[in-house]
Amino acid sequence: MNTAPTAARPTAAELDLLQVLWRLGPADAKAVHEALLPDRPDATYATVLRQLQVMHGKGLLSRDESQRPQLYAPVHAQDKLQQSLVKDFIAKAFAGSGKALVLAALKNHVSAKERAEIRQLLTKNGEQG
Secondary structure: OOOOOOHHHOHHHHHHHHHHHHHHHOOOOOHHHHHHEEEOOOOOOOOHHHHHHHHHHHHHHHEOOOOOOEEEEOOOHHHHHHHHHHHHHHHOOOOOHHHHHHHHHHHHHHOHHHHHHHHHHHHHHHHOO
């Protein structure tokens, strides 16, 4: 069962804002804009505010209107939304095979250090099971 509604799939830009909000907690548009600037120096306050409003309309964010400035917060916890997005990605791009996703990631997108950490994690989990 999906933990995030399929109609409310965030875009790449929306994921950037969600990352900021997951890190900050509930925040107003000014705080989100300031936190986003190091990674996206071209982002304007007006654009961030508009994007937050759109995300609220899509059901990705809640908005506390009882105070000014209004505070925005993610509707879904980071891990739940990520799990849902990964599940959809595996279904669409890897014919439902988690193994195919992992093998593709290991082949091209994992450093030697990360491989060692993964190996250690697998060994540790194997000993527990």
